[in-house]
Amino acid sequence: MKKLFKSIAIKTSIITIIVNLGLFIIKLILGLIGHSKALVSDAIHSLSDVFTTIIVIFGFIISSKEADENHPYGHERIESAFAIILAFILLMTGLYIGYEGILAIIHTKDIVTPSLIGLIGAIISIIVKEVMFQYTIRIAKKLNSPALKGDAWHHRSDAISSVGSLIGILGAHFGFTALDSIVCLLICILIIKTAVDIFVSALSGMLDTACDKETEDEILKTIIDSNKNIQVIDLKTRMFGSKIYIDLIISMDGNTPLKKVDKERVKIHDKIEKKFKLVKHINIKVIPNEK
Numbered sequence: 001m002k003k004l005f006k007s008i009a010i011k012t013s014i015i016t017i018i019v020n021l022g023l024f025i026i027k028l029i030l031g032l033i034g035h036s037k038a039l040v041s042d043a044i045h046s047l048s049d050v051f052t053t054i055i056v057i058f059g060f061i062i063s064s065k066e067a068d069e070n071h072p073y074g075h076e077r078i079e080s081a082f083a084i085i086l087a088f089i090l091l092m093t094g095l096y097i098g099y100e101g102i103l104a105i106i107h108t109k110d111i112v113t114p115s116l117i118g119l120i121g122a123i124i125s126i127i128v129k130e131v132m133f134q135y136t137i138r139i140a141k142k143l144n145s146p147a148l149k150g151d152a153w154h155h156r157s158d159a160i161s162s163v164g165s166l167i168g169i170l171g172a173h174f175g176f177t178a179l180d181s182i183v184c185l186l187i188c189i190l191i192i193k194t195a196v197d198i199f200v201s202a203l204s205g206m207l208d209t210a211c212d213k214e215t216e217d218e219i220l221k222t223i224i225d226s227n228k229n230i231q232v233i234d235l236k237t238r239m240f241g242s243k244i245y246i247d248l249i250i251s252m253d254g255n256t257p258l259k260k261v262d263k264e265r266v267k268i269h270d271k272i273e274k275k276f277k278l279v280k281h282i283n284i285k286v287i288p289n290e291k
Contacts, residue, residue, distance in 0.1 A: 034118030083202035094191030101184025129159035254288030
């Protein structure tokens, strides 16, 4: 399972790197030729995607390693750590673009009106990045990968950045000279927001945050359906990177033979693991009813 996870994740990331390198070259050339600061900023955004995706790949390689003596619970949590690094790089990228935009606005008289050739790069980027977002987010949800989800939203933010570039170029061409630079600030805000969202999501995977209520309810239903005579005393879940850990306390009739108690415990354990592929560890404690 881990090898399959790593294979799919790395394949997705390599496709992302190739696409982003292509977009970076196209947008940079057209941005420079067309004198569009917004499109050049957008190109820098695409280049930052390449570096963050490389970081994501390293995260996949390390997090998919088997448990060892020093890491008996595995390495899944490292993926969240790499997602935090990704968020930091995004933040720095956003601040740099914002800084360039502010300088351009301050020196408005030196702004050269961008030509419409930059529209080609913006339109190509909008279409390609939205397709990449849909592709990556589908894989990310399937693998429940925080790093890959961050990379997917990086695609979406890039697509929206390109919409901003499109608006900036058009506005500047029709007389609103500073609009192209103002769009740089909007792109900056968008990138910073994406960075914060990725950071918060990754942090939750490192702080033993419970999995979503819908999943907990489904786990509870699976337990009850396995044996109507079992009472669930306590159910706790926690996210360990992209994996789910479960601590469960159930009660059974105190007169139940030990062999049958153990059989029911194993039955519940196996049902949960079979239905919820992201569950890595289940600790089940059985106590007698208080009757």
